[in-house]
Amino acid sequence: GENVEQHPSTLSVQEGDSAVIKCTYSDSASNYFPWYKQELGKGPQLIIDIRSNVGEKKDQRIAVTLNKTAKHFSLHITETQPEDSAVYFCAEVKGGKLIFGQGTELSVKP
């Protein structure tokens, strides 16, 4: 089908801990995987993306890994801060449009 499975749906961590969100996609031909962060009252904002020709990409405290064989990709946030609290969405591009996961509500407790 056209689903991207995302887990967990909610995640609560202590400030300074790491957070990991995982997604599984279905189309082996997919080659672009963005992650979006949505804060309250705002639209989703791109935070990092990865293309299928690499296995990992890092940007400061955020990293994304891609396992094409297993059709998994994951978001890793290290040294979490309260301002990381938001809803995170993974996505794959299929048929010229983004197919999103169900979202993960991340709460970082100070």
Next chain:
Amino acid sequence: EAGVTQFPSHSVIEKGQTVTLRCDPISGHDNLYWYRRVMGKEIKFLLHFVKESKQDESGMPNNRFLAERTGGTYSTLKVQPAELEDSGVYFCAITGALNSPLHFGNGTRLTVT
């Protein structure tokens, strides 16, 4: 998001009424998308414009929804007549090229009572 302006930010209407949502993107972006998020669920694709033409409207729920993009600039999404299940946040997004990042507006929160 500075590149995409949506209004209204909130709309509360009664079942059976009509509502029109508007999206004003900055110029130079041929691809314009509408998405919707119903409470607690994924962000779902509604349709895709390339300039003024509908490239893909496979996500439109039914014929109560009508989208237009006049002259390939701003876009409107009209719901007529609105039903309770139409409640959610409607996002507009733009990109210059396919397989490039989408830039979203802040969305319109629609509540149908």
